[in-house]
Amino acid sequence: MSFKSIMREFKEIKEGIGSISRRGVEGKHWCGRARSHIAPDETPEETDQIDQGQWANLPPELLLDIIMRLEESESSWPARVVVVHCASVCRSWREITKEIVKTPEQCGRLTFPISLKQPGPRESPIQCFIKRDNATSTFLLYYGLVPSEGENDKLLLAARKIRRATCTDFIVSLVSDDFSRASNTYVGKLRSNFLGTKFTMYDSEPTFEVPRQLASRTSCRFHPRQVSLRLPACNYCIATITYELNVLRSRGPRRMHCIMHSIPMSSTEEGGTVQTLTSIPEAFNGQFPHPSSSIGKELVSDNSSASPSRSPVLAQGSEELLVLKNKAPRWHEQLQCWCLNFRGRVTVASVKNFQLVASAEPSHNVPAADQERVILQFGKIGKDIFTMDYFYPLSAFQAFAICLSSFDTKPACE
Structure with a gap:
C-alpha cells in the first residue's frame, strides 16, 4: 500500500469520527467512545420526508382538493395520465389519489393498471378496439372508439400468439415489446387445446383473497436463485371458453360458451x-402463492373435470358461476346472411x-330483458381492426382474452 493511500484512509477515518462527534454534541446523545457505544436514532421522520421529496410537505387538505379537481376534470384518455403522475410523486400523494380515484364500475374510467382487472361499468360500456399484426402475431388493445393518432398513448394491453406442438398460447402483457413471464x-395468458375448440384463461394474480394460512403451505416450483422474484409461481385459472364442434358446417355461425370461474351468476342480477381487487396482492416472502391444497390444484388445473354449475373458486360459497353464451344471430332473407345488431x-x-x-337457467327467473343484455361484443370494422365493448361484470383483461380466442383458427367449428 502506498503512502498516499494510507494518508487518504487516515483522513477519511478522521473526518468520520469528527462528524460523529459533532452530531453527538448537537443532539446531546454522544456517549464517549463512538466505537463501543450506540446513540439512539431519533430522525426517522426526517429521513422519510427526504425520501419522499419536498412535495410531501404540502398540507393534506390542499392536496386533497387539488387532486380531486384534477380527477374530475381529466375524464378523457390519455389525459388521465396526469392523475397517474400525481400518484407517483410520493407516498402521501399516492394514498390520497388512491382514495379519490374510483373503480371502472363506479366512474366508467380506466386509470391505474389494476383497473384492467376490475369489472367494467353497468350502464354504458367501455369501448375499445384491437389491432392485429399478422407479421409479428401480436394483438394490441387500445382505449377509444376508432384508431387515431397517438395510439401508443392509449395502449391498454398487448398479446402475442405463440404456436406450440400441442396447443396455442396468447401471452398478455401491459406493453407491446415484453412478453416474458x-x-x-x-x-396472464390464454391457452387452447390441440383442435382450438377449448381455451383456458389464466391470470397472473388471484382474483380472490388468498387465505393467510396458505402462506405456510406454499410450495415453489423453482429455486429462488433460478428465477426472478417477480416470476409468478403459478397461473390462476379464471375462465374456460368452449366452441361447439361443427364439422359439417350445418349449424350456422360459431357457438361458444364461457364459464367464468371467478364471477358468480348473481353478479348479473x-x-x-x-369481488373486486383494489390492489395487486402482495407476494408471500417475495414469491407468489402456489397453494398445495385441493382448491389450489383446481385453480391451476385445466378444470376439465369441474362441475359445469360450480366454480372451483366459488365452491366454498356454493354459488353458481357465470356462464356466457353467444347471442343467436338471425337469418336475413334479403342479405342472405346471419345478422346481429351491433x-x-x-x-x-x-x-x-x-x-x-x-346464460341463465329457467330456475333463476331472470327477466327476458336481462337475458338479452349484451355483456361483451366483438366485431370487425376494417382490415385487422376490431372493436371490443364490455360491461359489468367482465374486466378489460377477461374481455380481451375472450376476444383473443376468436382469432385462433378453428376448422372444426366453422
Whole structure:
C-alpha cells in the first residue's frame, strides 16, 4: 500500500469520527467512545420526508382538493395520465389519489393498471378496439372508439400468439415489446387445446383473497436463485371458453360458451356484486402463492373435470358461476346472411363477430330483458381492426382474452 493511500484512509477515518462527534454534541446523545457505544436514532421522520421529496410537505387538505379537481376534470384518455403522475410523486400523494380515484364500475374510467382487472361499468360500456399484426402475431388493445393518432398513448394491453406442438398460447402483457413471464408487465395468458375448440384463461394474480394460512403451505416450483422474484409461481385459472364442434358446417355461425370461474351468476342480477381487487396482492416472502391444497390444484388445473354449475373458486360459497353464451344471430332473407345488431360498432361481416349474453337457467327467473343484455361484443370494422365493448361484470383483461380466442383458427367449428 502506498503512502498516499494510507494518508487518504487516515483522513477519511478522521473526518468520520469528527462528524460523529459533532452530531453527538448537537443532539446531546454522544456517549464517549463512538466505537463501543450506540446513540439512539431519533430522525426517522426526517429521513422519510427526504425520501419522499419536498412535495410531501404540502398540507393534506390542499392536496386533497387539488387532486380531486384534477380527477374530475381529466375524464378523457390519455389525459388521465396526469392523475397517474400525481400518484407517483410520493407516498402521501399516492394514498390520497388512491382514495379519490374510483373503480371502472363506479366512474366508467380506466386509470391505474389494476383497473384492467376490475369489472367494467353497468350502464354504458367501455369501448375499445384491437389491432392485429399478422407479421409479428401480436394483438394490441387500445382505449377509444376508432384508431387515431397517438395510439401508443392509449395502449391498454398487448398479446402475442405463440404456436406450440400441442396447443396455442396468447401471452398478455401491459406493453407491446415484453412478453416474458419474468417481467412485472406480465398480465396472464390464454391457452387452447390441440383442435382450438377449448381455451383456458389464466391470470397472473388471484382474483380472490388468498387465505393467510396458505402462506405456510406454499410450495415453489423453482429455486429462488433460478428465477426472478417477480416470476409468478403459478397461473390462476379464471375462465374456460368452449366452441361447439361443427364439422359439417350445418349449424350456422360459431357457438361458444364461457364459464367464468371467478364471477358468480348473481353478479348479473340487480344488486349483485363480484369481488373486486383494489390492489395487486402482495407476494408471500417475495414469491407468489402456489397453494398445495385441493382448491389450489383446481385453480391451476385445466378444470376439465369441474362441475359445469360450480366454480372451483366459488365452491366454498356454493354459488353458481357465470356462464356466457353467444347471442343467436338471425337469418336475413334479403342479405342472405346471419345478422346481429351491433348498434353501428361493427361494419364488416366476419365469422369472428359475436355478442355474449348471460346464460341463465329457467330456475333463476331472470327477466327476458336481462337475458338479452349484451355483456361483451366483438366485431370487425376494417382490415385487422376490431372493436371490443364490455360491461359489468367482465374486466378489460377477461374481455380481451375472450376476444383473443376468436382469432385462433378453428376448422372444426366453422
